[in-house]
Amino acid sequence: MNKISLIIRREYLTRVRKKSFIIMSAIGPLLFAALMVLPAVFASMEDKELRTIAVIDESMVLTSYASGQPVSVIPETEYLKFTALDDVELETLKENFESTGYYAVLYIPSNIFNSERAILYSNKQPSLDISSHIRNAMEREIENMKLVANDIENLDQILKEVETNISISNIKWTKSGEAKRSNTGLVMGIGYASGLLIYMFIFIYGSMTMRGVIEEKSSRIVEVIVSSVRPFQLMMGKIIGVGMVGLTQFVIWIVFTGILVVGATSIMGFDMQQPAAGQPAATELFAEGASTAGAAADAEALSDEIASGGDAFIADIMASFESIRPGKILLAFLFFFLFGYLMYGSLFAIIGSAVDNETETQQFMLPITLPLILGIIVMANVMNNPHGPLAFWFSIFPLTSPVVMMVRMPFEVPAWELALSAGLLILTILGAVWVAGKIYRTGILMYGKKVTYKELWKWLRYKN
Amino acid sequence: MDLLTTHDIVKDFQGHRALDHVSINVPKGSIFGLLGPNGAGKTTLIRIINQITAPDTGSVIFDGRPIRRDDVFRIGYLPEERGLYKKMKVGEQSLYLAQLKGLSQAEARKRLKYWFEKFEIDSWWNKKVEELSKGMQQKVQFITTVLHEPELLIFDEPFSGFDPINVNLLKKEILKMKENGSTIIFSTHNMASVEELCDHISLVNESKTLLEGSVSEVRKKFSSDIISVGFEGDPEAIRQKLNKRFEVLEIKENGIGKEARIKIPGASEPNELIKELVNLTEIHSYNEVIPGMNDIFIQVVESASKNKKTKGHE
Known part of the structure; x- marks a missing residue:
């Protein structure tokens, strides 16, 4: 058998048989489920850009004409303005959307009282707090109107009756003109979860690689091994073997999380079969509706879907999930997951080879952990403004891109940015592996020496 | 090969x-x-x-x-x-x-x-x-x-x-x-x-x-032309008589008897030494001292570091 595959096999098998691996496999999914709650917290963070939303109110009830001019009854905030338009067609707006400068268009159908559904059109993913601001305001207004329309005799019954719940469906107008549903919470959740997962993966398995190198050094087996295989083979075998352990862990997590979610939803009484079957039909209806009759059809499709699909909530999630192109995101995730690890794994291997025991790793850890932690710190900002300069640079710089790019991915990153980021990452990996190989082969045979950066630089320049 | x-x-x-x-x-x-x-x-x-x-x-x-x-x-x-x-x-x-x-x-x-x-x-x-x-x-x-x-x-x-x-x-x-x-x-x-x-x-x-x-x-190569002689007699007499032609390195006395280590200047004269000794004392043993690897190791390494030191002083 090929030597490097022997090494990979040993590194892999000794680790997946460990108790700690089995324990991590069990608690990981629980932790992961808990993390799903955090995006909502992050999404509620404030954002400081002035945005104007055009309101087309076919119902007329949410627009006040008191001053002669139409004014939306949705209250304005410091950063959010509303402009009521009563003589503009939705189709015209759609065509000139870029030039109007509106952040989004809020469409309120004439039957808002019954349907309780409005649509927010935009070309970017509107943040969760904008959606909820609009929803809350509309709910309040309509509840009030309903209260006014009723007699106050049987208050309990009235209060029950007027309880209203508006859900905002976001439909994105893409350049190709198709309308896509999206769900801000879900998009953020996916971005946040995958970024965090990559961060954790790199940290856990990168330092596992490092500890593996230290173990070989301190147990003095390394010289025996390198008399049979090249140091580079040993290093790569270890990095790859540990990476496969991580991948295995990850797959276990996904499967168990899936089981957990299915289990939880069935306990809560959702029928998972129904929306899964109804979802492609709904998407189809949408594409049709948007291209032909526009908003009215959109709204109609919505109610159709509600009627046919049963549970609107899950159908909504499914349709939104479809709209962010899960295949592309999964592909990007696997890429940044593996290549990010490969790069950091080599850097961690350098540290492992340079020191004699784990306590000495501190001085070298900072330059490696700093960019990783920085990636986590900017995550929230990137999510609020996924196309801003901060998001751009952090998702291009190879040491932060694996974490930050994944946060941006669900928000539709331009292809050239993705290519640049991936290309730079691959180049950096080649460099990191080369440097690691050179330092590693000197470091693993060096005992009892206090190593400095200057020393590492010397090792790098040794011939062989 | x-x-x-x-x-x-x-x-x-x-x-x-x-x-x-x-x-x-x-x-x-x-x-x-x-x-x-x-x-x-x-x-x-x-x-x-x-x-x-x-x-x-x-x-x-x-x-x-x-x-x-x-x-x-x-x-x-x-x-x-x-x-x-x-x-x-x-x-x-x-x-x-x-x-x-x-x-x-x-x-x-x-x-x-x-x-x-x-x-x-x-x-x-x-x-x-x-x-x-x-x-x-x-x-x-x-x-x-x-x-x-x-x-x-x-x-x-x-x-x-x-x-x-x-x-x-x-x-x-x-x-x-x-x-x-x-x-x-x-x-x-x-x-x-x-x-x-x-x-x-x-x-x-x-x-x-x-x-x-x-x-x-x-x-x-490192044989040192040193002879170890076990004898019975007066150590001082041996020292005085032999030092003209040979070099008496040391004379030890232990429980078994007396032992002298004598260096022969040329390689050809071990028999000459025996002749002299026979007249002086009773010989119990007569051996050529072959250095052990330990001695050779120490000798070679020490002389090498001595050479280096003298070179360093010049």
Whole structure:
């Protein structure tokens, strides 16, 4: 058998048989489920850009004409303005959307009282707090109107009756003109979860690689091994073997999380079969509706879907999930997951080879952990403004891109940015592996020496 | 014929020359002692032979041609800094190391069974290495070094950490391997074991070879023309009479009798000394003193460092 595959096999098998691996496999999914709650917290963070939303109110009830001019009854905030338009067609707006400068268009159908559904059109993913601001305001207004329309005799019954719940469906107008549903919470959740997962993966398995190198050094087996295989083979075998352990862990997590979610939803009484079957039909209806009759059809499709699909909530999630192109995101995730690890794994291997025991790793850890932690710190900002300069640079710089790019991915990153980021990452990996190989082969045979950066630089320049 | 030779090996580390034109010739089927004080460059030379590092200049010839990567399968190396994966089981680990040396799993298992039974350690197969004592671990390491039946074996301080019983066991195995045609390089400070085992030696000090050859040649070269005489009589008389022609180095008295160490200036006059002694005293014993490897080692290394010091003063 090929030597490097022997090494990979040993590194892999000794680790997946460990108790700690089995324990991590069990608690990981629980932790992961808990993390799903955090995006909502992050999404509620404030954002400081002035945005104007055009309101087309076919119902007329949410627009006040008191001053002669139409004014939306949705209250304005410091950063959010509303402009009521009563003589503009939705189709015209759609065509000139870029030039109007509106952040989004809020469409309120004439039957808002019954349907309780409005649509927010935009070309970017509107943040969760904008959606909820609009929803809350509309709910309040309509509840009030309903209260006014009723007699106050049987208050309990009235209060029950007027309880209203508006859900905002976001439909994105893409350049190709198709309308896509999206769900801000879900998009953020996916971005946040995958970024965090990559961060954790790199940290856990990168330092596992490092500890593996230290173990070989301190147990003095390394010289025996390198008399049979090249140091580079040993290093790569270890990095790859540990990476496969991580991948295995990850797959276990996904499967168990899936089981957990299915289990939880069935306990809560959702029928998972129904929306899964109804979802492609709904998407189809949408594409049709948007291209032909526009908003009215959109709204109609919505109610159709509600009627046919049963549970609107899950159908909504499914349709939104479809709209962010899960295949592309999964592909990007696997890429940044593996290549990010490969790069950091080599850097961690350098540290492992340079020191004699784990306590000495501190001085070298900072330059490696700093960019990783920085990636986590900017995550929230990137999510609020996924196309801003901060998001751009952090998702291009190879040491932060694996974490930050994944946060941006669900928000539709331009292809050239993705290519640049991936290309730079691959180049950096080649460099990191080369440097690691050179330092590693000197470091693993060096005992009892206090190593400095200057020393590492010397090792790098040794011939062989 | 030499199984392994190194030609003019030079290896520099930053600001420090580890090997300075070192050449050694290891005859096939011999036990070759690579001697030298700590830091002389022995381990660096051994690492170059094992292709763990490469020389800056010079070459390693193995079996008549420049050494190749796949020659590692024909070499067994027991380093001075040696160990095993602590958390791994003995059997699994031995199989792994054997497969890295090119054995198939089935073949490795068969051979390991043989060795484990021979060393009476087959009950350890499923034990973790950390449960074994250091001496036990050394046995496992020895087995994994020789398991692939290499033509060249390199032992770096093989006996350190072994108790005398296991040292004997190992010596026996090493001699048996020599009989079976293996060539053995043996790096050590333990001069007693050199005299016992080695046919050839090379003494390296401060990156340079100081001495090379077969053990008997070397010892003859360092024969010191000193005669040890056991006698009965007056030590002062001997000292006075003999010092005209010979040099009396010392006269010791112990429970058995008196012993004088006398240096003969020319090589041709041992009989002259006997003639003189017969007239002076009663002789109990008369031996030429042949220096041990230990003395030679100390003498060579010390004179080398003395030379260096005088050079430094000029």
